[in-house]
Every structure is written in structure tokens, then in C-alpha cells.
Amino acid sequence: MAKAGTKKTxxxxxxxxxxxxRQNNRRDQVCAAAAKLFAEKGLAETSMRxxxxxxxxxxGSLYWHFPxxxxxxxQVHAEAAGQIAQxxxxxxxxxxxxxxxxxxxxxxxxxxxxxxxxxVALLQPVFPDDKPELSARLREQRDAYEARxxxxxxxxxxxxxxxxxxxxxxxxxxxxxxPHWLKTxxxxxxxxxxxxxxxxxxxxSSEA
Amino acid sequence: MAKAGTKKTxxxxxxxxxxxxRQNNRRDQVCAAAAKLFAEKGLAETSMRxxxxxxxxxxGSLYWHFPxxxxxxxQVHAEAAGQIAQxxxxxxxxxxxxxxxxxxxxxxxxxxxxxxxxxVALLQPVFPDDKPELSARLREQRDAYEARxxxxxxxxxxxxxxxxxxxxxxxxxxxxxxPHWLKTxxxxxxxxxxxxxxxxxxxxSSEA
DNA sequence: CTAGATCCCAAACAATCGTTTGTTTAAGAT
DNA sequence: ATCTTAAACAAACGATTGTTTGGGATCTAG
Numbered sequence: 215m216a217k218a219g220t221k222k223t224x225x226x227x228x229x230x231x232x233x234x235x236r237q238n239n240r241r242d243q244v245c246a247a248a249a250k251l252f253a254e255k256g257l258a259e260t261s262m263r264x265x266x267x268x269x270x271x272x273x274g275s276l277y278w279h280f281p282x283x284x285x286x287x288x289q290v291h292a293e294a295a296g297q298i299a300q301x302x303x304x305x306x307x308x309x310x311x312x313x314x315x316x317x318x319x320x321x322x323x324x325x326x327x328x329x330x331x332x333x334v335a336l337l338q339p340v341f342p343d344d345k346p347e348l349s350a351r352l353r354e355q356r357d358a359y360e361a362r363x364x365x366x367x368x369x370x371x372x373x374x375x376x377x378x379x380x381x382x383x384x385x386x387x388x389x390x391x392x393p394h395w396l397k398t399x400x401x402x403x404x405x406x407x408x409x410x411x412x413x414x415x416x417x418x419s420s421e422a
Numbered sequence: 423m424a425k426a427g428t429k430k431t432x433x434x435x436x437x438x439x440x441x442x443x444r445q446n447n448r449r450d451q452v453c454a455a456a457a458k459l460f461a462e463k464g465l466a467e468t469s470m471r472x473x474x475x476x477x478x479x480x481x482g483s484l485y486w487h488f489p490x491x492x493x494x495x496x497q498v499h500a501e502a503a504g505q506i507a508q509x510x511x512x513x514x515x516x517x518x519x520x521x522x523x524x525x526x527x528x529x530x531x532x533x534x535x536x537x538x539x540x541x542v543a544l545l546q547p548v549f550p551d552d553k554p555e556l557s558a559r560l561r562e563q564r565d566a567y568e569a570r571x572x573x574x575x576x577x578x579x580x581x582x583x584x585x586x587x588x589x590x591x592x593x594x595x596x597x598x599x600x601p602h603w604l605k606t607x608x609x610x611x612x613x614x615x616x617x618x619x620x621x622x623x624x625x626x627s628s629e630a
Numbered sequence: 631c632t633a634g635a636t637c638c639c640a641a642a643c644a645a646t647c648g649t650t651t652g653t654t655t656a657a658g659a660t
Numbered sequence: 661a662t663c664t665t666a667a668a669c670a671a672a673c674g675a676t677t678g679t680t681t682g683g684g685a686t687c688t689a690g
Binding site for chain 1 (some may be wrong): 675678679680
């Protein structure tokens, strides 16, 4: 087929595809195990040995996939943020009213946080002061995601005396705090329902 | 004067008072230093060496005042919780209306969290899974404090379809999350004002 | 068949952790 | 002056931390 192409590209492409089949087989597995542990115990309380054991390999082997523990955490964080952002964006595409959009975003935010065990790690802000680079990256990811809510609140038809910033912070705070009391088992209402309920509680009081 | 009293009691009393003057001189100092560090970096990220350095003594000397790191943390946590509870109770004594009482409690909660640097440590729930005793004690302290808000919400005149539990959780979540974005310097509104604003946002929408 | 890449193991590295031990200093009590 | 106790120092303990090193499979490309 592509044998007529330049030797280099042809060789490289086959090498890439063949390699990528074999490549990163267990990388995602490591990520998943790390996500779960980070979400359960936090960054500092989770050791590389714990992650390695959960992923079924030795501690040193992790360093073939990730250059450091913080890079691994950053990867997990980015994936979690991306998943929730994807959910929110998908929900927003199907919704039109300003309040309905905020409600859909809150529901997607909650559903995204609780869909997988590891995703909750996103919201617990862990900013190690001795790793300013890591903290900066985490803030970037978080800010980029939360910008969606800034826009949604900005679009609300509100009475002129309502502090939009405070409304946004109140909603996000109550959403992000929910993992502390919402247990995954035997929940009365689904996470998405709770997110919608929070938005509705804010709605009538501040409508224009 | 008291020389006619029994030798034992007289001697013991003077010994106690004299000892208590000399006793626990730097214990509070250690507590304050630990509270500040715990609030800034959390339990796991704060080492006994950090605390000792901040208190101006050597690591081993801490163990004369506290039997372990977790006991020290528990003490700090209890003091912080007690201070906020005291503020809330004082504010409630002067307020009568159900909504006004909730508003006053939220304001006191916020003011208490931000009055000292170390007090914020209260709200960041740190429950090490390998120390169930510590986790249980922390939960006790937190639950005992938050019971106030349960009672306050229960006393609100609400429409019958309003979920009081969810309203309480929303308020407490947004309050407890505020340290993540409310910077101590150059704040637009005081913590107490923000707490009041949060309650007002909930008020009109759910009033009976 | 050889060369090289991929992936992991086995073992150790230096650093830091919470904690313990033995000793010393200072001050009040007898 | 002697005895006791509070409070700290100095130094180390074993365990755990994140990470490095070197080598051994396993597979693919040439």
C-alpha cells in the first residue's frame, strides 16, 4: 500500500501504529489507580508505592510512564477536569434558557464529579506551597473550567443589585463541597438532582 | 493567713498555683504555631519539625506537651471549633427572627473562620483513613458544631416543598468553601457580610 | 539473526517522617 | 543545701518517602 511513499514516513507510520498498539497499555491503568487513590486520600497521603500496588507493578516502574509523582497527579487532574468539562459542554449544547443552562451545567458538574471514583479529586484544591509549578498548573486547569460558570452567571437576567460574582461563588462552593456529605451509597437523590436543586434555590430569589 | 489550715492542702495549693504559672507556658505557643501551619498546609503536609521551628524549639520537645502529632491536631481543631461555636452562640443570643438568626449565625461562622489564621483549619475536612480514632473525634466536633445550623434551618418558616436538609447543606457548603477564594488581603466585602449575603440569597426563594 | 525500542523488575539511593531516648537546665519546695 | 519537677536540648531510632539505577524480558524492524 504505502510502500511507494518515502521510506522514512512509511517506516515511521507503521512503527508508530504498531508501537502505539503496544504502547501505554498500562499507562491508563496506572492513571485510573492513581485517580482513585488521590480521590480517596489526597495527594500527600497517597504514596507511589500505593499507586504501584494498585496498578499491579513495582514502585520504580511508575517512572517509566510518568517522570514524577506530581506529573502523574497533574495528568489525573487534567483528565478529571476534562471529563467534567466535556459533560458540561455537552449539556449546554442542548439547553437554551439562561437559568436552564446554569441548571444543566450544575447537574453535569455534579454528575461528572461522581461518575467515576477518581473524578472527585478535581475539586479538592491541593496546592503544595513547595511546588509552585504544580499549583500554577492546577489553578490554570480549574480556572479554565470554571470560566464556563462565570459566563453562565453573566448571562442571567438578574435584578441590578444582585452580586453575580457572589452568586457564582455560592453555587460553585456548595457544589464542590457536596462530596463531603454526599455518600456514594444509599443516596436519597442523585448528584445531578442535587445540582439542579441548588440552582433552583438561587433562582427565584434573584430573578429580575 | 492560711498557715492554720492543714499542712497538706496549703502546701498543695501553693504548689499548684506556682506550678500552673510555670506550667504550659509555651504550650499555647505551640498550639498557635501548629494551628497556623495546619491551616496553611494541612495535616499531612505539616511536619513536627515545621511546628517545632515555628514555635522556637526542637522537634522532640513537642512531645512533652503533646503525646502525638494527631493529639496536637485534635487540640488545635477543638480550639478552632470552640471559638467559632462561641461566636455563633453569642450572636444567636441577640437575635430573634428565624431568618435573622440564620443570617447572624452565618456571619459569625464566617467571621470566626477568618478572625485568626489558624481557625480556617476547622473546615477543611481531613480524615486520615489510617487513624480512625482521630477521624471519629473530628467528626464528633464538627457534627456537634453544625447541629446548630440544623436547628436554625428547622426553625425557618418554609414552603412545604423545600428540602431543609439540602438548604442547610448548600449554605454550609458555600460558607465552608469560601476560604478557597476569599483572600485575607484586599477583600471587597468582609467575611461576615458574605455570610449574610449567602443567607439572603436563599431567603426570598424559599420563604413560606 | 541482530539492533533497538518498550516495559517492567529488583534493589538500592538520599531525604524526611513521627517518635524515643538520655541528659541537661532552671526554678520552686522542703 | 537538698530534692523534685517542669521543660527543653541533643541525638538518634526505625520506617517511609519520592526517586534512581541497571539489567532482564519481550517484541518489532531491518
